[in-house]
Amino acid sequence: MxxxxxxxxxxxxxxxxxxxxxxxxxxxxxxxxxxxxxxxxxxxxxxxxxETKWEVAQLALDNSNDRELWIDPPTIDFTIDEPKPVEVKKNVVKQQVVKQQVVATTITPVKSNTLLNEDTVPTTEVKTDIPLPSTTTVIADPKPAPKDLLSVQQAPIFPGCESLSTNEARRACFQEKVREFISKKFDTDPFVDKYSGETKRINVQFTVDSNGLVSNIRAASANEDLTNEAKRVVARLPKMTPGKQDSKSVEVLYTLPIVLRIDY
Missing domain, CATH: 1.20.5 (Single alpha-helices involved in coiled-coils or other helix-helix interfaces)
Incomplete structure (x- = not known):
């Protein structure tokens, strides 16, 4: 078991x-x-x-709330009118009447010189061309004829007139300076007794050449001694800026009547 x-x-x-x-x-x-x-x-x-390729997706941030507000300016349409043709008016150049500058000196017994006005001394019309004595022979100059002071485009400039801009002002200044110079430099002492109570007139003509110098001095008077004194004074005029025509230096003709009254 x-x-x-x-x-x-x-x-x-x-x-x-x-x-x-x-x-x-x-x-x-x-x-x-x-x-x-x-x-x-x-x-x-x-x-x-x-082996796998990874793609990182970027998130787009919505910044719609952070955007600036742009308001386009209003557009304005405009047109430019074409300029209307300006009608060119032809300037009619009126011929200027040559007005002679008269220098007159009053001599007193105390030998003080004063300048006479043209309307106080009876004068006759003075022509630009000074009548030369019959014995003087004029020779034709092949150079262009000198321009007249009133017809030249740019008048000669007397020392002291450089600041003036217009031709009319320079021309007037030129005439005034020449008149003052002759009135100051003209020696009247030798003629006090000889021409007492008489009024004498001397026609003087000279040229400011292309170099600004005084040349071709001519003088006409009934008295030879006054004529010679006038030539002497004009010959002492200072050198100037020459006159110009079409931007070229030219000779400028100037005529000056001198009225001399000697009182006893």
Whole structure:
């Protein structure tokens, strides 16, 4: 009885030991299999991660609330009128009448010289050309004829008249300066006793050449001594800026009547 019981116990122990051994084998095999499968999956996952190109999507920020407000300026349409043709009026140049500048000197017993007005001394019309003595021979000059003071484009400039800008102002200044110079430099002392109480007239003509020097001095009078004195004074006129025609220096002719009244 005991023996049968022991055999059955042995048999059961043998069966249990085989089951446990099989279980141990299965556990060992399953662990290895799981490890290999996990390793393969891990390698595949790593390979997939490495080979996969990741694109990072950038989120567009909506800054609609931060945008500046631009207001276009209003458009203005305008047109430019074409200039109307200006009618050019032809300037009619009126011939100017040559007004002679008269220098007159009053001599008193105390030898004081004063300037006479033209309207106080009876004078006759003086022509531009001074009559020359019959013995004088006129030689034709091949150079262009001198311009008259009133017809030249730019009048000669007497020292002291440089600041004037217009030709009319320079012409008037020229005449005034010449008149003052002759009135100041004319020596009347030798004629006080000789021509006392008489009125004498001397017609003087000279040229301001292209260098600004006084030349071609001519004088005509009934008295030779007065004529010589007038030539002497005119010859002492200072050098001037020459007159110009078409931007070229030209000779300018000027005529000056001198009225001399000597009172005792």
């Amino acid at each position: 005991k023996t049968q019981k022991q055999n059955s116990e042995k048999t059961s122990m043998v069966g249990l030991s085989k089951l446990e051994e099989k279980k141990r084998i299965n556990i060992r095999w399953n662990a290895t299999l799981y490890f290999q499968v996990g390793l393969i999956v891990s390698l595949l996952a790593m390979f997939w991660i490495v």
